[in-house]
Structure formats: C-alpha cells, structure tokens
Amino acid sequence: MKALMTMDENGGDKSPRDTRTCAIIGGGPAGLMAADVLSRHGIAVTIYDQMPSFGRKFLMAGRGGLNLTHSEPLEAFLTRYQNADWLAPAIAAFPPDSLRELAAELGEPTFTGSSGRVFPKSFKASPFLRALLRRLLAQGVEFRPGFRLIDVAPPTLHLASKSGEGLELHPDAAILALGGASWPRLGSDGQWAAMLAAHQVEIAPLMAANCGYCVEWSANFIERFAGAPLKTIAIRCMDEYRRGEAMITASGIEGGLVYGFGPKLRQSFAQGKDVVIHLDLRPDITDKALETSLSRPRNGQSAANFLRKAAGLTPLSVALLHESGFQHLPKEPQILAALIKAMPLRLTGPAPLARAISTAGGVMSSACTDALMLKSLPGFFVAGEMLDWDAPTGGYLLQAAFATGAKAAHGALAYLSK
Ligand SMILES: Cc1cc2nc3c(=O)[nH]c(=O)nc-3n(C[C@H](O)[C@H](O)[C@H](O)COP(=O)(O)OP(=O)(O)OC[C@H]3O[C@@H](n4cnc5c(N)ncnc54)[C@H](O)[C@@H]3O)c2cc1C
Numbered sequence: 001m002k003a004l005m006t007m008d009e010n011g012g013d014k015s016p017r018d019t020r021t022c023a024i025i026g027g028g029p030a031g032l033m034a035a036d037v038l039s040r041h042g043i044a045v046t047i048y049d050q051m052p053s054f055g056r057k058f059l060m061a062g063r064g065g066l067n068l069t070h071s072e073p074l075e076a077f078l079t080r081y082q083n084a085d086w087l088a089p090a091i092a093a094f095p096p097d098s099l100r101e102l103a104a105e106l107g108e109p110t111f112t113g114s115s116g117r118v119f120p121k122s123f124k125a126s127p128f129l130r131a132l133l134r135r136l137l138a139q140g141v142e143f144r145p146g147f148r149l150i151d152v153a154p155p156t157l158h159l160a161s162k163s164g165e166g167l168e169l170h171p172d173a174a175i176l177a178l179g180g181a182s183w184p185r186l187g188s189d190g191q192w193a194a195m196l197a198a199h200q201v202e203i204a205p206l207m208a209a210n211c212g213y214c215v216e217w218s219a220n221f222i223e224r225f226a227g228a229p230l231k232t233i234a235i236r237c238m239d240e241y242r243r244g245e246a247m248i249t250a251s252g253i254e255g256g257l258v259y260g261f262g263p264k265l266r267q268s269f270a271q272g273k274d275v276v277i278h279l280d281l282r283p284d285i286t287d288k289a290l291e292t293s294l295s296r297p298r299n300g301q302s303a304a305n306f307l308r309k310a311a312g313l314t315p316l317s318v319a320l321l322h323e324s325g326f327q328h329l330p331k332e333p334q335i336l337a338a339l340i341k342a343m344p345l346r347l348t349g350p351a352p353l354a355r356a357i358s359t360a361g362g363v364m365s366s367a368c369t370d371a372l373m374l375k376s377l378p379g380f381f382v383a384g385e386m387l388d389w390d391a392p393t394g395g396y397l398l399q400a401a402f403a404t405g406a407k408a409a410h411g412a413l414a415y416l417s418k
Helices: 029-040 056-061 074-078 088-093 096-105 126-138 192-197 219-225 262-270 287-294 303-311 315-323 333-341 396-416
Strands: 021-025 044-049 110-112 117-120 142-145 147-153 156-161 166-169 173-176 203-209 229-237 240-248 252-254 275-280 343-347 358-363 380-382
Touching: 021 029, 021 156, 029 044, 029 126, 029 173, 029 396, 044 147, 056 126, 074 088, 088 396, 096 110, 096 117, 096 396, 126 142, 147 173, 147 192, 173 396, 192 203, 203 262, 219 315, 252 343, 262 275, 262 358, 287 303, 287 333, 303 315, 303 333, 315 333, 315 343, 333 343, 380 396
Parallel strands: 021 044, 021 173, 044 142, 173 380
Antiparallel strands: 110 117, 147 156, 156 166, 203 358, 229 240, 229 275, 240 252, 275 343
16 A cells, blocks of 8 residues: 555644545445445545435435345346446446345345345345444544535545534545435535536536426315325326326325336426326226226216226226316216226426435536546546436436445546556
8 A cells, every 4th residue: 555645634744644545525325335445445535424424315215115226137227227328337347236245244135026126124224324334434434424515626625514614635536426416405415516517527407306296286186185195007108108106295296107207207398398198097907898897877876986886996096087177077988988098197397306216417427537537627536326327216226326336436446546
C-alpha cells in the first residue's frame, strides 16, 4: 500500500497514513456495497449520509418483504432494464448469485419464491443491514451520519451538518451513491442533480418510476374503495396485455401490474396526453363464455346482484364499471361482456415522484467512463439509483444498486492504484 501525506477532514495536516482514502457519500445499498469492496482491499473508507442512520430506504424496501433479486437466467434478467447496455457489465461482474452469496455470508440465506423472485429468509432488510454494517465496522470503515453533501470541487467535497458544522474533504477518490428522488423523507431527495449539472455532468430528468397513476374517482368511490385490492385482473395498455394485481388509492391506481407499464405510460405523459388503459375484470373467462352467462334472465335482480351472480364481479368491479362513465350499464349481453373484458380507465398522470418506488433518469452513461467515473469530475465515481437506468420491481432495483456499487468501487480501486 502507498504511504500518503493527506489532509484531515478540516483541511489540516494529518500524520502519514498507510492507505489511500475514499469518501463515500450516500449510505444506501450502493454506497455500502462500495464500502465493502474498498475496505476489503485495504482502502481507508469513510461513509457519509445526510440522515441520522444508514440504509433507510433499504429498510423501507424490507417492509413488505425484501425482494433482493430475481432467479431468472442472466440473459433474461438483463432484458428487464431500460438502458441495459451500460449496466450489463456491472451486473455480469456482480450477478444475482453474488448478491445471494453476500446475503448468505451475512447470515441471511435466500430462497426463491414461486414467481422466481428471491427473498432473504427473514423477508426483512434489517438483519441483512445490521450484519453488513457490523462487517464494515470490522473492516475499519468509518461512519459519519448527519452530513449532507452540498458541493463538489474536485478533489474537494463540501459537506454540512444540520447544525451548520462544515466539513471539507480531500479524499484520494470519492464515490457518490446518492439514490433517486422518491421517498425524500428517507434521505434520497434528488437535489444532487442540480449540483452535478453545474459541473457539466449530463443528467436525464428525474421521473417517477414504478409509481401509481392518477384517476379522477368520485368522492363516493374513494370513500368506499380507497385501499382496496384488485386481485385477479389484467390490463391492456397500448399493445401489451398483462395479468396481475393492483390497488385502488384515493388518487388513482397503483401496484405491481400498473408499475410494469411505466416506460410506455411515461412516454405518453411526456407528450402531455392523458392515457386510457383497459381493465379486464374477468381475465380467466372468455368474452363468449361471459356473454353466455350474461344472457341469463335477470328475474328482477338489481344490476349489482346480477353482475355478481352471472359475471362473478365483486362490488368493487361493479363500482369500477360505473366510475368509468357507465352510469347505466348496457343491457345487451355482448356489449356488457365486452365492457367487462375491456373497461376503459382514463389515467390523468403519474403519481408524484415522492411516492414512487424508484426514479428513472439520472446521471447519463455519456457522463461516465466505463468504470463509472464522472468524465467532468476525475476521481469521482457514481453508483446506484442515481444513474440513468430503470427497471421494474422484482429485485432488479436492488440488484442494480449493489452491482453498480461494486463496479464503482473497482473503478476507484483502479484509479487509486495509478
Ligand atoms: C417502498 C419501497 C419498496 C421497495 N422495495 C424494493 C424491493 O423489494 N426490491 C428492490 O429491488 N427494490 C426495492 N425498492 C427500491 C430500492 O430500495 C432502491 O432502488 C435502493 O435503495 C437504491 O439504492 P441506492 O443506494 O442507490 O440509493 P438509496 O437507498 O436511496 O440511498 C441513497 C442514500 O444517499 C443519501 N443522500 C442523498 N443525498 C445526499 C446528500 N446530498 N448528502 C448526503 N447523503 C445523501 C440518502 O440519505 C440515502 O441514504 C423499494 C423502494 C421503496 C421506496
């Protein structure tokens, strides 16, 4: 290892150290992964985060069952990403199996669910996070929570605490792993975008991904159904038809099935248009079979009762048919069946970025070297969700965050050894 005379964080002289230094800003999965790789290679790593503790969004991801990665073959896995070209080398170097090995090393062996998704045995993020933080401490990583990066001027980084305490860092290399812009209360607020753009870093606009969409429900519908699941449905959006689950919210519709159409919907909304999607409220039955059932005599039943018995519709599905503009449902079985199989729903826009699962856009591949170093800020590397890639839920987000964290760390190692 090189012996270097460095400055301390306040700019003062420090005794000679026998390692090179790397400052990591952002203590989510990408930053923590980078800290692991660098500290195992003997680099003196200090990791900073503006929040009072590390990995807050990761902990949130574990709330509903931490979907760490996916078990499908790598070739298929990579097709899930938009902008996959520049992610592929990072994920090939740190593929899903490597993330599963890391989890096992941390005492959280993984298992594959029926959908192919991979989960840690506890389903939670906290045991994984605690074990990783312990391992980093044992490897000599220093943790500095409560410090926000406010500017960069290579080789200097300027940080400040809430109380106004300033830090000026002069590390030998730096990794920025500042996350996207969703759930800002967990720390990732996307404010780095303006800071880096001022240093000629090309940034694609940050947009909500894996997010809900707004629908103008009536007050009565919201009161009755906000929070209700739509279990067995399918959606047709443009030329794509998929089955899955969604949920009604006070402002619209969300859930895995809806998230999957994100890239298509984003394009339409970017052109300032509302989008009409079509819900198939009975995906497991053909139009013809439905029409036959609906041809039964009604025998004085209310519309809701008839639809429940003849078409197997829930009260929520019946209310949806009314919400979609059909106060008086068609009487003809063929037309009614067609409506149940393709109910139009107007989406007026994406839900706010702050409520999205992830962020599309970010630091563009053209701004980075192959090693994820910023071309306009030599010695500064970037990783995680702040990069311009997008993927559906299913473990692809965390896999890319960990893999790019490892990739940026290897880039920093090569840079430091020059
Ligand atoms: C509700 C929810 C559920 C999710 N579930 C899953 C899931 O099951 N599977 C999956 O693959 N993905 C899931 N995700 C997405 C996943 O959590 C993120 O993609 C992942 O955390 C991104 O990691 P990251 O390290 O790039 O960024 P982050 O985890 O966002 O970490 C970035 C860190 O940088 C810090 N920071 C930001 N700006 C500054 C600054 N200026 N100065 C100092 N520090 C700063 C932040 O405080 C934060 O700690 C979920 C997300 C949400 C919101």
